[in-house]
Amino acid sequence: MVNSRRDFIKVSAIGTAGIMAIDPITKAIGNTFAAKKGPVRTPTYCEICFWKCAGWVYKDDEGNLNRIVGHEDDPSCNGRLCPRGSGGLGMYNDEDRLKFPMMRVGERGKQTFKRVSWDEAFTYIADKLETLKKEHGPECAALFTHGSGGDYFGRLIKAYGSNNITAPSYAQCRGPREVAFIATFGQGLDSPEPTDIRDCKCLVLIGSHIGENMHNGQVQEMSDAIDKGATIITVDPRFSTAASKSKYWLPIKPATDMALLLAWIHVIINEELYDKKYVEQYTTGFDQLKAHVAANTPEWAYGITTIEPNVIRETARTMAKEAPATIVHPGRHVTWYGDDTQRLRAVAILNALLGSWGRRGGFYNPEKAKVPAIPTPEYPHPTRTWRDAMGGKYELADLALANGVCTATIPNAQMDCHIRAWIVNGTNLIETLPERHKTIEAIQNLDLMVVVDTMPMEITGWADIILPECTYLERYDSIRASQYREPTIALRMPAVQPKYETKPAWWMAKQLADKMGLGAYFPYKTHEEELDWQLKQMGTSLEEMQRVGLKKFERHYDDLYFKEGEPQEFLTDSGKIELYSNTFASAGFDPLPVYTAHPQPEDGFYRLNYGRAPMHTFTRTANNPVLTDIMDENTVWVNPKVAKLWGFANGQKVWLKNQDGVVSSFPIAVRITERIRWDSVFMVHGFGHANKLLTRAYGRGASDSEMITHVDIDPIMGGTGMRGNFVTFLTEKAEGGAKV
Amino acid sequence: MRYAMAIDTKKCVGCSDCVVACQAENNVPIGFCRDWVVEVTDGTYPELELENRSERCNHCENSPCVRCCPTGASHYAEGGIVLVTEDKCIGCSACITSCPYDARYVHPKGYVDKCTFCVQRLKNGLKPACVSVCPTKCMYFGDLEDPNSDVSKVLKTRKHKTLIPEAGTKPHLYFLI
Amino acid sequence: MREEIIVSGRMNELIDPHLQVWNWEIPAYLFLGGLAAGILFFAGLMTLQGKEKEFETTIKRAPLFTPLMLGIGLLFLFLDLKHKLYFWQLYTTIKLESPMSWGAWTLLIIMPVSVAWAGMYIKTIFSNFKWPYPNIAEAFEWISKQKTILAWIMVITSVILGIYTGILLSAFNARPLWNTSILGPLFLTSGLSTGAAFIMILSKDEHERHALARIDLLLIAIELFLIIHMFMGFRASTQVQIEAANMFLGGTYTAIFWTFVVVLGLVLPAALEIMSLKKLKVPYYIAPALVLMGGLILRFIMVYAGQMSRWLY
Numbered sequence A: 001m002v003n004s005r006r007d008f009i010k011v012s013a014i015g016t017a018g019i020m021a022i023d024p025i026t027k028a029i030g031n032t033f034a035a036k037k038g039p040v041r042t043p044t045y046c047e048i049c050f051w052k053c054a055g056w057v058y059k060d061d062e063g064n065l066n067r068i069v070g071h072e073d074d075p076s077c078n079g080r081l082c083p084r085g086s087g088g089l090g091m092y093n094d095e096d097r098l099k100f101p102m103m104r105v106g107e108r109g110k111q112t113f114k115r116v117s118w119d120e121a122f123t124y125i126a127d128k129l130e131t132l133k134k135e136h137g138p139e140c141a142a143l144f145t146h147g148s149g150g151d152y153f154g155r156l157i158k159a160y161g162s163n164n165i166t167a168p169s170y171a172q173c174r175g176p177r178e179v180a181f182i183a184t185f186g187q188g189l190d191s192p193e194p195t196d197i198r199d200c201k202c203l204v205l206i207g208s209h210i211g212e213n214m215h216n217g218q219v220q221e222m223s224d225a226i227d228k229g230a231t232i233i234t235v236d237p238r239f240s241t242a243a244s245k246s247k248y249w250l251p252i253k254p255a256t257d258m259a260l261l262l263a264w265i266h267v268i269i270n271e272e273l274y275d276k277k278y279v280e281q282y283t284t285g286f287d288q289l290k291a292h293v294a295a296n297t298p299e300w301a302y303g304i305t306t307i308e309p310n311v312i313r314e315t316a317r318t319m320a321k322e323a324p325a326t327i328v329h330p331g332r333h334v335t336w337y338g339d340d341t342q343r344l345r346a347v348a349i350l351n352a353l354l355g356s357w358g359r360r361g362g363f364y365n366p367e368k369a370k371v372p373a374i375p376t377p378e379y380p381h382p383t384r385t386w387r388d389a390m391g392g393k394y395e396l397a398d399l400a401l402a403n404g405v406c407t408a409t410i411p412n413a414q415m416d417c418h419i420r421a422w423i424v425n426g427t428n429l430i431e432t433l434p435e436r437h438k439t440i441e442a443i444q445n446l447d448l449m450v451v452v453d454t455m456p457m458e459i460t461g462w463a464d465i466i467l468p469e470c471t472y473l474e475r476y477d478s479i480r481a482s483q484y485r486e487p488t489i490a491l492r493m494p495a496v497q498p499k500y501e502t503k504p505a506w507w508m509a510k511q512l513a514d515k516m517g518l519g520a521y522f523p524y525k526t527h528e529e530e531l532d533w534q535l536k537q538m539g540t541s542l543e544e545m546q547r548v549g550l551k552k553f554e555r556h557y558d559d560l561y562f563k564e565g566e567p568q569e570f571l572t573d574s575g576k577i578e579l580y581s582n583t584f585a586s587a588g589f590d591p592l593p594v595y596t597a598h599p600q601p602e603d604g605f606y607r608l609n610y611g612r613a614p615m616h617t618f619t620r621t622a623n624n625p626v627l628t629d630i631m632d633e634n635t636v637w638v639n640p641k642v643a644k645l646w647g648f649a650n651g652q653k654v655w656l657k658n659q660d661g662v663v664s665s666f667p668i669a670v671r672i673t674e675r676i677r678w679d680s681v682f683m684v685h686g687f688g689h690a691n692k693l694l695t696r697a698y699g700r701g702a703s704d705s706e707m708i709t710h711v712d713i714d715p716i717m718g719g720t721g722m723r724g725n726f727v728t729f730l731t732e733k734a735e736g737g738a739k740v
Numbered sequence B: 001m002r003y004a005m006a007i008d009t010k011k012c013v014g015c016s017d018c019v020v021a022c023q024a025e026n027n028v029p030i031g032f033c034r035d036w037v038v039e040v041t042d043g044t045y046p047e048l049e050l051e052n053r054s055e056r057c058n059h060c061e062n063s064p065c066v067r068c069c070p071t072g073a074s075h076y077a078e079g080g081i082v083l084v085t086e087d088k089c090i091g092c093s094a095c096i097t098s099c100p101y102d103a104r105y106v107h108p109k110g111y112v113d114k115c116t117f118c119v120q121r122l123k124n125g126l127k128p129a130c131v132s133v134c135p136t137k138c139m140y141f142g143d144l145e146d147p148n149s150d151v152s153k154v155l156k157t158r159k160h161k162t163l164i165p166e167a168g169t170k171p172h173l174y175f176l177i
Numbered sequence C: 001m002r003e004e005i006i007v008s009g010r011m012n013e014l015i016d017p018h019l020q021v022w023n024w025e026i027p028a029y030l031f032l033g034g035l036a037a038g039i040l041f042f043a044g045l046m047t048l049q050g051k052e053k054e055f056e057t058t059i060k061r062a063p064l065f066t067p068l069m070l071g072i073g074l075l076f077l078f079l080d081l082k083h084k085l086y087f088w089q090l091y092t093t094i095k096l097e098s099p100m101s102w103g104a105w106t107l108l109i110i111m112p113v114s115v116a117w118a119g120m121y122i123k124t125i126f127s128n129f130k131w132p133y134p135n136i137a138e139a140f141e142w143i144s145k146q147k148t149i150l151a152w153i154m155v156i157t158s159v160i161l162g163i164y165t166g167i168l169l170s171a172f173n174a175r176p177l178w179n180t181s182i183l184g185p186l187f188l189t190s191g192l193s194t195g196a197a198f199i200m201i202l203s204k205d206e207h208e209r210h211a212l213a214r215i216d217l218l219l220i221a222i223e224l225f226l227i228i229h230m231f232m233g234f235r236a237s238t239q240v241q242i243e244a245a246n247m248f249l250g251g252t253y254t255a256i257f258w259t260f261v262v263v264l265g266l267v268l269p270a271a272l273e274i275m276s277l278k279k280l281k282v283p284y285y286i287a288p289a290l291v292l293m294g295g296l297i298l299r300f301i302m303v304y305a306g307q308m309s310r311w312l313y
């Protein structure tokens, strides 16, 4: 493969009516090398994480995939993919990929499979689902999905008659944040978050580790903000990359953020630093809030958080000084300690006091293009859902809880029928959900377990049927309609034919639907047909999108920010920003956030802190040949004082054992670093793979998930707080130690 | 013409995208790299400082690798870029030994390889691959002799350093601090 | 605590965690080069001084081995090359700034010189020896007549070769341990000393041995002086050189260097040589054997330790 002489499409072939700027590569090389035949770049949007950056896939002269480059006009990436997106070809080239449909032979979970044809696989699934429907009703099926294929399998399972559709990106991720912001502003944040970081003057990061959390547009905007001299305040017990770029780093004692947030609110109210007009005009419950935080002085918070009172005051004043161009960032993976919705309520309240919601440099009002759905018959109305197993709890959850579906799968007295069939698409539940023993117990109670994946992951090992999906570079998917300052749509199309016998999810769902007599819900032959229909409704076409990749639309309303003094209607009960939450009050929860103490580690144990490394996504990239070349295992970060106590040398391998006696399957190398406190350890999530078929990832590093056997369930929305686990070290693996 | 690169350590997050992009652009075989990212942490918790640096060949003006090369394979090209001619290189490793920055590696094919400032892209008016991909836009590239180039402008306004200036190599990779 | 890591996982075993591009081939090559240089130097020198009688082994026998030594040395150099098929590129340019280059050229010159010298004397040693072709014999006849010129060339090129073996390393500013002008003279002296030692082992003539032992004692004294001087220089220099020197003063290489190079390779042989000069009974080959071992280990240590020393930034 030689790079220097790639073919590029002619400049004139790209861009209609000035919709997109000409890609600079094309501009420069297009003239030099006149176009040969056919396009050599095809549009895509990235599937390595859920930021979904739009990009171009380039091929070389021999027609081999050569590289992926960001789409210049995409606000998610501005022409620059992150390392994971740039390394996307590794996913296509990974020789460990799933290659053929497989059927389990022998015991579930024992990883013995035989190769079957697609038809055999579909027949098996269709027959099983048919029987289950007859015996238990269609509500006994559930779909776990995280990724593009969810659209198609979602349609399939709804057509079948079930509404049990869930993603780990809710109860294990941003659920508490959505519920808190909906309760406060009547509106969730969704993804990508409408934070106006580019124009902010003060950015407050509470845990949110942008820079390691490589959500692209956000990282780029933080960098812009640094360029413009914005003050960054980072609250993190670990010296995160973001902390190192911050003017103020508040090395908070873990699990005490609520005290800091209340103290900030206290200072801002007591020093009358809040946006009076805004609070007056848009909010309700200020007086209750004021009374509520009266005792939450910085001195009080100091005792809890270890953050000096003067630092609390100074940072509060800075926030207020730059307001409304101050963002108290809501974070994303916020399921930490079980009172997460309340913590995020405090964040929302703080933003409301600063008047940053709806203001430039704060939170803008995003807009998303509406992609019309192709007409299909009405879906059946299920009579039962996973919620029936919850005993009336978590009513405020606006999406299904992945862990709730697990609970509903384990037979229990409240339900007349537990869930008996799972389709798992693009989520590695074994590593993704905490309390692994519970996930496995649920799986063991299933009559049918279908896994749609691209790689032989932990979850595929538990399948009855494995359906190998081709990678995002080899397929069409639904149109990406991301919310932004302006609405955009982006197309993903195959850059190459699928390798091996892999197939796209849309095709699988349609084949299954046809087999199950549900073909009417997929009224087209190919996905192109559907996409073209949808795009034509939007005033473009598949043909145009194949050329431009991404299209921007005008906003419908000029309401990116609130107009000065203009009245606003919020979608809360009161129609105002609820500092005091009526919804929470009537549901029996604290209407104003309250500090509760959380357990701290016992002697010899350390709080298990985990997070992201910029070059990997969860567990999905751990075998990617390009990205493992950059980082091939995780380490456990240990403070030098702790290392000394244990006599650790840098790089020494240890096993972890948690408070419940669970020992890590694999050893992990110690990284002695000042970046972590003495009461915690840190590790990057996504390593310690146990599936031997992952030749690069197997046994590399250790899994944080394996250590998370304790969860603090958020009483409001059922999120799984995962940061209340404590580990100690073993220098030799305990024989036959408690293993789940 | 004098090409140079500046990297803003205040913005670099150490994501290593520059490395991935370089490997793709320059067909760097798996297991090797022309650029790499260093993280330096100083201090004691919680009094800490951290610097991220994306490093590569410094395209030194007084470059020991060019001097010690017995065959002339290592040479200066236009704009002061230090290059290796593959079929002149005998793989003696002298240049690797001579480089205080450990910027070179032996390509599996036997010759020595390193950052070229992406000459093939420069010829086409493009920025180096690493510069054009960096999500934090913390890399600046251009001609030092052109006062309007990105790199000249940023060096004029920002405090900066080079690595081991005392080695006397006159490096042209600048780090904004 | 200061922590410096490469987060992008550079797993280049030749440079991480520290430089290790040069393995046994290079020190072995340097040793053989220095040894051959030493032998040829004494052969040339004694010839010019007209001491053919007193120094028979020095002039006639020992140099017979030098083409082989140089050949093996070159082979080792070749083995070290990673792009071997392009070896010939070495001889397409002369780059004076590159010790590798002028070293290669010096070898190219000294190799035929050593062959000529050996060819000239092969018959005096093996009286039965016969050249297969008469014109070869004639050629050597002719060469014998130019002996003085050849001796001059030999003295000069062997000194260049000897210095080269040291300068090759000291040209590398990037490696603080090598970054000293003492390395050239040190390796030259050590090369001469190993050359003398080699001749001593071969020589059956006690007078010759004693004469060489006297020379060797002087060389050893110079070497010790240079080594002490080198470390004093490092200690008085920059932090990186202090750290480089520390590898020998309490660090990784301390035991092996002081035991094998200094005590067993210099001090002990010197003592033994003095003893034998004082007519005490010691087997004559022990001292020179130790010198040879010391010289070999010196080169290994300097090549490996030098690669471990680095600039800090």
Ligand SMILES: Nc1nc2c(c(=O)[nH]1)N[C@H]1C(S)=C(S)[C@@H](COP(=O)(O)OP(=O)(O)OC[C@H]3O[C@@H](n4cnc5c(=O)[nH]c(N)nc54)[C@H](O)[C@@H]3O)O[C@H]1N2
Residues within 6 Å of the ligand: A049, A050, A169, A173, A174, A206, A207, A208, A209, A210, A212, A213, A214, A215, A235, A236, A237, A238, A240, A252, A253, A254, A255, A256, A257, A331, A332, A333, A334, A336, A609, A610, A611, A612, A613, A614, A615, A616, A617, A618, A723
């Ligand atoms: N490279 C990369 N980027 C990603 C992803 C990925 O897989 N890889 N995943 C994406 C997804 S889906 C999500 S949800 C986001 C998650 O990214 P974030 O929302 O930024 O993640 P968090 O888990 O909230 O933050 C982790 C940080 O919280 C700190 N922390 C731990 N305990 C405490 C505490 O008690 N208080 C405070 N204040 N801080 C604490 C940790 O030290 C760490 O720095 O990342 C996204 N970006």
Ligand SMILES: Nc1nc2c(c(=O)[nH]1)N[C@H]1C(S)=C(S)[C@@H](COP(=O)(O)OP(=O)(O)OC[C@H]3O[C@@H](n4cnc5c(=O)[nH]c(N)nc54)[C@H](O)[C@@H]3O)O[C@H]1N2
Residues within 6 Å of the ligand: A047, A146, A147, A149, A168, A169, A172, A173, A174, A332, A333, A425, A426, A427, A428, A429, A431, A432, A433, A434, A452, A453, A454, A455, A457, A459, A469, A470, A471, A472, A610, A611, A617, A618, A619, A620, A621, A685, A704, A705, A706, A708
């Ligand atoms: N211990 C622990 N648990 C966590 C987190 C944590 O930080 N620590 N983070 C939580 C958060 S914030 C989130 S959002 C979730 C994320 O949870 P998941 O989305 O489950 O994350 P991954 O581990 O990346 O699993 C993705 C699966 O999809 C497969 N896959 C990748 N591409 C495709 C594709 O194109 N098609 C199909 N069909 N499959 C594909 C991968 O092979 C892999 O098996 O995890 C949550 N759980």
Ligand code: SF4
Residues within 6 Å of the ligand: A046, A047, A048, A049, A050, A051, A052, A053, A077, A081, A082, A083, A084, A085, A086, A214, A215, A216, A217
């Ligand atoms: S942020 Fe990175 S991994 Fe996520 S979609 Fe964008 S390029 Fe892909």
Ligand code: SF4
Residues within 6 Å of the ligand: B007, B011, B012, B013, B014, B015, B016, B017, B018, B019, B037, B052, B054, B133, B134, B135, B136, B137, B138, B139
């Ligand atoms: S791509 Fe940019 S931000 Fe990322 S490591 Fe390289 S220089 Fe730093």
Ligand code: SF4
Residues within 6 Å of the ligand: B056, B057, B058, B059, B060, B063, B064, B065, B066, B082, B098, B099, B100, B101, B102, B103, B104, B114, B169
């Ligand atoms: S950095 Fe190293 S390889 Fe690059 S020019 Fe300087 S000495 Fe040569």
Ligand code: SF4
Residues within 6 Å of the ligand: B068, B069, B070, B071, B072, B073, B074, B084, B088, B089, B090, B091, B092, B093, B094, B095, B096, B112
């Ligand atoms: S390895 Fe190649 S480039 Fe380096 S010094 Fe030797 S010949 Fe020159």
Ligand code: SF4
Residues within 6 Å of the ligand: B021, B022, B023, B025, B026, B034, B035, B056, B114, B115, B116, B117, B118, B128, B129, B130, B131
């Ligand atoms: S300039 Fe080009 S060759 Fe050099 S590191 Fe950047 S991408 Fe690689």
Ligand SMILES: [Mo]
Residues within 6 Å of the ligand: A169, A172, A173, A174, A332, A333
């Ligand atoms: Mo997430």
